[in-house]
Amino acid sequence: MGGNEFPTTQNTWIGQRVHEGGGGRAAVNQHVMRVYAWPLQVYFRGTRDRWLGEPEDIVHGFFADRLAKPGFFSDWQKSGLRLRRWLMNGFCFYLSELRHARRKTASVSLIPESVEDETPTPEEQMDRAFAVAIVRQAMEQAYEQCRSEGLGEHWQVFLKHHYQGMTYRALAGACGVSPARAAVMARTVARKFRRSLRELLARDGAGPDEIDRELESLLEITSHA
Amino acid sequence: MPEEQHPPHGDRKKPSLPEDALPELTEADATRMLSLAISGPLRPVDDLIERLSRPDGAKWLSRVLSAGPTAAFGAAREQIADGKASLEQLRAIKQTSKSLLQNSKDPQSRLTAMVSYFFPVAAALTHYDESICSRPREELETVLLDLAAVTDEPWSSMFSTAALSGEDAQG
Incomplete structure (x- = not known):
């Protein structure tokens, strides 16, 4: 990973840890899981994808899948988004992938046709x-x-x-x-x-x-x- | 609303904090706590607070107090902390600090001027229950409590007593 991917003016802690590799990357993942797991579970409960599984399992699955990707955090930094927005977007894609995979195997009765509007979003x-x-x-x-x-x-x-x-x-x-x-x-x-x-x-x-x-x-x- | 809105409490199987250390947080709690973290506009006194909070802050302060306007009437500890300086003497030190501040050309003299301003102001409140500056009470209380949090004794007690002087200690 190039040293310029994380300028010192922004995202210093995460940028430095990712740059260290190994233990540093593990510390970042731990931080992300500690701070963002619960917000993502809350997000998941508010979506029409709740039929996909237990919130805790779904979010853990997302972390296991995405946090292992080498460019996950450098892509976030380039995006200019807040990390929670980046995670939420990634989570939406992940849910979409799960949805497609599960639709192939789930019985029709498990899949909701529509869900009433949720307030708040x-x-x-x-x-x-x-x-x-x-x-x-x-x-x-x-x-x-x-x-x-x-x-x-x-x-x-x-x-x-x-x-x-x-x-x-x-x-x-x-x-x-x-x-x-x-x-x-x-x-x-x-x-x-x-x-x-x-x-x-x-x-x-x-x-x-x-x-x-x-x-x-x-x-x-x-x-x- | 989500089916379950319980906020996180560390690992549910093994709480990371004892129950009496940190209870669960509601959104209302979070709102109150978030407001604590807003710093507001940077105040000139923040430079002094930052300097005092460094590991060598106490030594630095001791040097400033023994050489600056605060030493004009004798040892700062006796005059200011113990209350031996008269109200007029405290006013004089504060006035000197104002001209020092106006003429200061480097960060160190600005910091010295601020010490010479806030220390007599706090002493006047503590020992004479008298405000010798025109700053609004609420603003002054905040500054004095901040100074109390970054100074050792006897200064910390002087600042905290000054901050809550004449008040019912509600806040």
């Missing part, structure tokens, strides 16, 4: 699922960082304030720290979470100047759920 459902998946992944990364740095208490304060909505004053009573200290502890973890989430969006293909816009777009999608 599978694409919208996938975007919502993607938003939840990357928040989840960023929280896991922030948690792991806190754990390795001995900041378990900070993590709890962050979670109770930003996730459960406890005020700093209430936290002070529950955790035995001052409200001011609780605010700093939450802030410390929030910085780690923010960094992780923005890095995950960069891996999805957003350039440094596009990340805030991408976040606003995901906020728009999830807030209208």
